[in-house]
Amino acid sequence: MLIGKKTDILSSEITPREVFESRRKFIKAAGFSLIAGASAISGVLPGTSHAAAQRHKIAAFGKTAYGKEEALTGYDDITTYNNFYEFGTDKGDPAVHSRLFKPAPWTVSIEGAVKKPRQISIEDIFKLAPLEERIYRMRCVEGWSMVIPWVGLPLSKLIQFAEPTASAKFVEFISLADPKTMPGVRVPILKWPYIEGLRMDEAMNPLTIMAVGLYGEVLPNQNGAPMRLVVPWKYGFKGGKSIVKIRFTEKMPVTTWMHSGPSEYGFYANVNPAVDHPRWSQATERRIGGGLFSPRIKTRMFNGYENEVGQMYAGLDLRKNF
Ligand SMILES: Nc1nc2c(c(=O)[nH]1)N[C@H]1C(S)=C(S)[C@@H](COP(=O)(O)O)O[C@H]1N2
Ligand SMILES: [Mo]
Numbered sequence: 001m002l003i004g005k006k007t008d009i010l011s012s013e014i015t016p017r018e019v020f021e022s023r024r025k026f027i028k029a030a031g032f033s034l035i036a037g038a039s040a041i042s043g044v045l046p047g048t049s050h051a052a053a054q055r056h057k058i059a060a061f062g063k064t065a066y067g068k069e070e071a072l073t074g075y076d077d078i079t080t081y082n083n084f085y086e087f088g089t090d091k092g093d094p095a096v097h098s099r100l101f102k103p104a105p106w107t108v109s110i111e112g113a114v115k116k117p118r119q120i121s122i123e124d125i126f127k128l129a130p131l132e133e134r135i136y137r138m139r140c141v142e143g144w145s146m147v148i149p150w151v152g153l154p155l156s157k158l159i160q161f162a163e164p165t166a167s168a169k170f171v172e173f174i175s176l177a178d179p180k181t182m183p184g185v186r187v188p189i190l191k192w193p194y195i196e197g198l199r200m201d202e203a204m205n206p207l208t209i210m211a212v213g214l215y216g217e218v219l220p221n222q223n224g225a226p227m228r229l230v231v232p233w234k235y236g237f238k239g240g241k242s243i244v245k246i247r248f249t250e251k252m253p254v255t256t257w258m259h260s261g262p263s264e265y266g267f268y269a270n271v272n273p274a275v276d277h278p279r280w281s282q283a284t285e286r287r288i289g290g291g292l293f294s295p296r297i298k299t300r301m302f303n304g305y306e307n308e309v310g311q312m313y314a315g316l317d318l319r320k321n322f
Contacts, residue, residue, distance in 0.1 A: 056218045058131060061151045067135025073146035075215050077289045082222045083140065084241055085189055086175070086182035093184075094222035101181045103225035103242070110161075112247040113168035120161065122226045126212065129157035133216070134209055136232035138239075139271050139303050143296075145285045150230055151213035156204045158246070164200070168248035171203045172196070173229050173240040190256050196229060196240035197253035197267065199312075207232055207308050210243075233302040233309045235269045266322040270313070271303035275322050 084094035087101075106122040131151050139145040159171070177193035179185045185192050202208065211230045212219060219225040224241025231238045237257050247253075257265035264278055273283045284296035302309050313321075 054220070058151055058213045058216055058218060061131035061133055061213070061216070064132050064134060066133075067137070067147065067149075070135055070137065070147040072135065072149055073287070073289050078146060078148055078214060079220050079222060081146075081288055083236065084184075084222055084224070086177065086184045086192075086194065086242075087222065088184050089189060095220075097183050098221035101221045101225070101242075103219075103221060106226045106244075108227070108243060109245050110247075111245065112172070112249050113165045114248055115163040115165060118162075122212075125153070125158065125210070125227065128161055129153040131212065134211075134230070134232075136207075136230060137303055138230075138232060138236055139285055139299065141235040141237060141265070141269070141277065141282075143280065143282070143285050144288050145299075146288050149215055150209060150211040151216060152209035152211035152230065154206060155208045155210050155229070156206070158210055159203060162246065162248070164248040167250050169200055170249045170252055171198050171200065172245075172247040172249055172253040173198075173243050174245035174247065175240050176242045176244045191259050193244075194240060194256045195253060196238055197249075197255050198229075198231065198238070199252075201312050202231070202309075205309060205312065207305060233271060233305040235271060237265070238269050268313075268318070268321050270318065270322075271299060272301060272318055272322070273299040274301070275319055 080095045081091045082094040083091070084098070087094040087097040104122070107119050108122070108125065109117070109119045111117040131153055133149055133151050135147060135149045137145060137147050164171075173196045175194040175196075176182070177185045198208070209230045211224070211228050212226060214220075214223060219228065224239070224243075227243055228241040229239045229243065252267055255265075255267060257269075258267060271282075276282055283299055285299045286296050287294065300306075
């Protein structure tokens with residue numbers, strides 16, 4: 001993700017490298033010294049990120065028809081090329097700096113416009129509905145994409161459990177912000193805790209899941225253990241990680257990225273090749289894992305999920321509501 005003022009760089013073929021450098025410059029310019037020691041570890045070797053001892057298979061989950069036609073992104077790419085600013089701003093930081101993070105025990109609190117505020121443990125969330133695999137295309141606003149075999153449950157099942165009242169129009173997802181185990185939180189790169197939000201109908205859409213695993217294993221810390229949001233027709237930043245609080249609201253929440261760069265990151269954040277980011281085109285993307293010289297591919301409206309989600313935005317001006 002990038003934060004900063006609008007510049008005159010307007011290239012339709014800006015490379016991830018350039019995007020990455022531009023973000024680094026912004027953070028340096030803003031005078032933030034990065035997490036002690038973190039900047040020294042910028043290039044992470046694949047395979048060093050995730051100790052085998054931490055990998056656990058999910059005992060039972062259903063296979064579904066979603067995404068069967070897609071070539072999966074490799075496990076090492078999915079778990080070493082991450083955005084999770086609580087663990088640092090470089091793509092390799094989360095895999096390295098989340099090693100001491102403890103995703104258990106874990107409790108999620110449910111509050112706001114609900115019949116009764118309550119708490120639920122991650123173990124009980126696992127039992128709310130049969131877990132299923134969902135192979136989804138994921139696209140980051142930076143212009144790269146992956147195909148990830150998530151394991152999770154429909155978010156609608158968790159919302160049914162939460163029992164929102166009729167006044168609930170939006171849902172807010174609040175990530176953990178623990179300076180002891182998340183070194184990035186000690187630095188004011190973003191306003192902590194990380195907050196994301198959805199409109200109620202988006203949250204209830206059958207494509208929206210709470211992911212608890214990938215590749216048939218519980219989520220690695222760097223991918224948002226023990227539970228993170230996955231909304232495949234929106235830019236990756238909508239998928240808040242390591243969620244500890246779900247709050248139902250009447251008003252549209254101000255999410256972290258809206259707060260950081262209101263002209264660049266809107267509430268909706270639907271993948272839309274026709275609406276450019278103020279500093280680069282959104283018409284194409286690069287699939288991670290295809291090699292540096294792999295051709296960019298065309299980005300599809302709603303990331304290719306238009307049949308499933310398009311009707312929710314009928315009549316909405318998607319240039320204004322970006
Ligand atoms: N709490 C939290 N959630 C987050 C982020 C973050 O920095 N903090 N980054 C977002 C962004 S920009 C992206 S692209 C995805 C990346 O998810 P992945 O690393 O599992 O691919 O997580 C999103 N969720
Ligand atoms: Mo992203």
